[in-house]
Structure formats: structure tokens, C-alpha cells
Amino acid sequence: MDFKAAILCVATLLLLATSLVYGVKFLRKQNYLLGLEWLVVTLSTSNLLVYLLSQAQLPYRISYFCDAFSRAFGIPVIATAGLMAVTHRYAPSKALDIVFFAASIASTAFLVSADVMAKPLPYFYLVMWTAFSVYLAYFAYRLKRVGENGHALGVIVALVAGQAIASIYDFYRIPGDEEQVIFFTLALTTWSYMLAQLYYAYGALERVEAV
Numbered sequence: 001m002d003f004k005a006a007i008l009c010v011a012t013l014l015l016l017a018t019s020l021v022y023g024v025k026f027l028r029k030q031n032y033l034l035g036l037e038w039l040v041v042t043l044s045t046s047n048l049l050v051y052l053l054s055q056a057q058l059p060y061r062i063s064y065f066c067d068a069f070s071r072a073f074g075i076p077v078i079a080t081a082g083l084m085a086v087t088h089r090y091a092p093s094k095a096l097d098i099v100f101f102a103a104s105i106a107s108t109a110f111l112v113s114a115d116v117m118a119k120p121l122p123y124f125y126l127v128m129w130t131a132f133s134v135y136l137a138y139f140a141y142r143l144k145r146v147g148e149n150g151h152a153l154g155v156i157v158a159l160v161a162g163q164a165i166a167s168i169y170d171f172y173r174i175p176g177d178e179e180q181v182i183f184f185t186l187a188l189t190t191w192s193y194m195l196a197q198l199y200y201a202y203g204a205l206e207r208v209e210a211v
Contacts, residue, residue, distance in 0.1 A: 004181040004182065004185075005052065005181060007181075007185055008052065008181050008184060008185045008188075009049065009052055009053070011184070011185045011188040011189050011192070012045050012048050012049045012052065012188055013045075013049065014188065014189065014192045015041065015045045015188045015189075015191055015192040015195075016042055016045040016046055016049060018192040018195050018196050019038045019039065019041035019042040019045065019192075019195050020038075020039070020042045022038055022195050022196055022199040023035050023036070023037075023038030023039040023041070023042060024039075025199060026038060026082070026199065026202075027039075029206075031082050031085055031202075032094065032097045033078050033079070033081050033082030033092070033097055033100060034078075034079060034082035034083070034198075034202070036078075036097075036101065037070065037074045037075065037078045037079050037082065038195055040066050040069060040070055040074055041066070041070055041074075041191070041195065043062070043066050044062075044063045044066030044067050044070065045063070045188070047059035047060070047062040047063040047066070048060075048063040051063060064112070065108065065109075065112060068108050068111060068112050069104060069105065069108040071125045071128070071129065071166075071169075072104075072107070072108055072111055072124065072125060072128055073103075073104035073107060073108060073128070074104060075129070075132055076128035076129060076131055076132040077100070077104065077128075078100050078101070078104060079132070079198075080132060080135050081100065083135070083139060083198070083202060085202075085206075086202055086205040086206045086209055087138070087139060087142050087205070089209070111124070122169070122170035122171065125166065125169065125170065126166055126167060126169075126170075126171075129162070129163065129166035130163065130166070132162075133159050133162065133163045133166075136155055136156075136158065136159040136162075137156075137159060139155055139201065139205075140152040140153075140155040140156050140159065142205060143155060143201060143204060143205055146205065146208045148201070148204045148205065148208070151197075151200060151201040151204045151205075152201075154197045154200070154201060155197060155198070155201050157193075157197070158190075158193060158194040158197045158198065161190045161193070161194070162190055162191070162194050164190075165186065165187045165190050165191075168183070169183075169187070
């Protein structure tokens with residue numbers, strides 16, 4: 001394993017650990033939308049790590065599907081709904097949580113298998129992530145409005161970094177990075193930061209809203 005591949009494995013482990021730790025923490029807060037979506041990322045990265053170490057195709061396919069799920073619906077739709085618990089006091093029932101995930105799984109299966117979606121799919125991912133970024137801007141505004149300036153800045157950093165990754169994911173290759181090792185190292189590190197930052201920002205707004 002060369003140095004770049006080793007760094008990619010470290011970034012994968014970082015996201016695996018971050019998504020697992022904060023996914024469990026969200027479950028303890030009884031926010032099942034955020035908790036389970038974070039654990040989907042754990043499933044994706046654990047299988048990605050197995051693939052990187054073994055080149056086995058089944059873990060790759062599982063990771064690919066989970067990545068598509070999170071980019072298309074898990075983060076833009078499910079995570080937004082979960083974060084709305086502290087911005088809009090949105091509290092869906094457990095049955096509706098199940099509907100969110102079932103509909104997203106079915107929709108993802110269509111996206112990755114339908115030939116008609118092959119060309120527009122990268123643009124769909126970008127549109128969905130951009131919509132999530134708009135919500136994050138509002139989330140940061142809510143934090144700033146209640147005096148949580150540090151967390152507001154942290155969310156803006158996550159927004160900008162995440163949007164940058166989403167914007168170049170399928171559209172641009174870093175020169176000299178033909179296998180996209182550098183890009184995915186940056187992407188995994190960005191997502192790891194975002195998942196952790198959103199947990200702490202959520203907690204800050206939750207405490208304020210509880211007063």
C-alpha cells in the first residue's frame with residue numbers, strides 16, 4: 001500500500017469513527033433521522049475500508065449504494081428533517097421516520113439502476129446537496145441569532161467545504177489525481193468534520209430552544 005492509499009484509509013477510518021460515535025449520540029437524543037443517517041455513513045465507510053484493503057466487489061457495491069443514498073436523500077432530505085427538530089420543532093413519528101428511509105432506499109435503487117438516470121444523476125446529486133447547503137445557511141443564521149457565533153461559523157465552514165466537494169465530485173479531476181485518492185481523502189475528511197460539527201451545533205441550538 002502506497003502513502004496516498006494509506007492516507008485514504010486513515011480518512012476512511014476517521015469518517016467511520018465520527019459517523020458511528022455521533023450517530024449513536026443522536027440516537028440517544030431520540031433523533032432517529034439523524035442517528036440512522038449517520039449510521040448509514042458508517043455502513044458506507046466500513047465497506048469502503050474493506051474494499052480498499054481487499055478489493056472485494058461486494059463491499060464496494062454496498063458502499064456505492066450507501067454513498068448514493070446519502071448524497072441524494074440521506075443528507076439533503078433526511079438530515080434536513082432531523083435538524084428541523086431544533087429549527088422548527090419538527091418531531092415526526094417513528095412511523096414517518098420509517099417512511100422517510102423506505103422511500104429514500106427505493107428512490108436510490110431507482111437512481112442507481114435506471115439507465116435513464118445515468119446522465120442526469122450527477123446534476124441531481126449537486127442540486128440536492130445545494131438545497132441542503134441553503135438550509136445549512138439558515139441553520140447557521142439561527143445559531144448566530146441566539147449568540148452561538150462559534151457554532152454558526154463552524155456550520156458555515158462545513159457548508160462551504162461540503163458544497164465544494166459536491167460541486168467537483170462528478171465534474172472535475174484534481175490534476176495528477178487520476179484515481180481520485182486525493183479527492184476522496186479530502187471528501188471523507190470534510191464529511192467527518194461536517195457530521196461532528198452538526199452534532200455540536202444541534203446541541204447548542206437545542207439547549208437554547210429548551211430555555
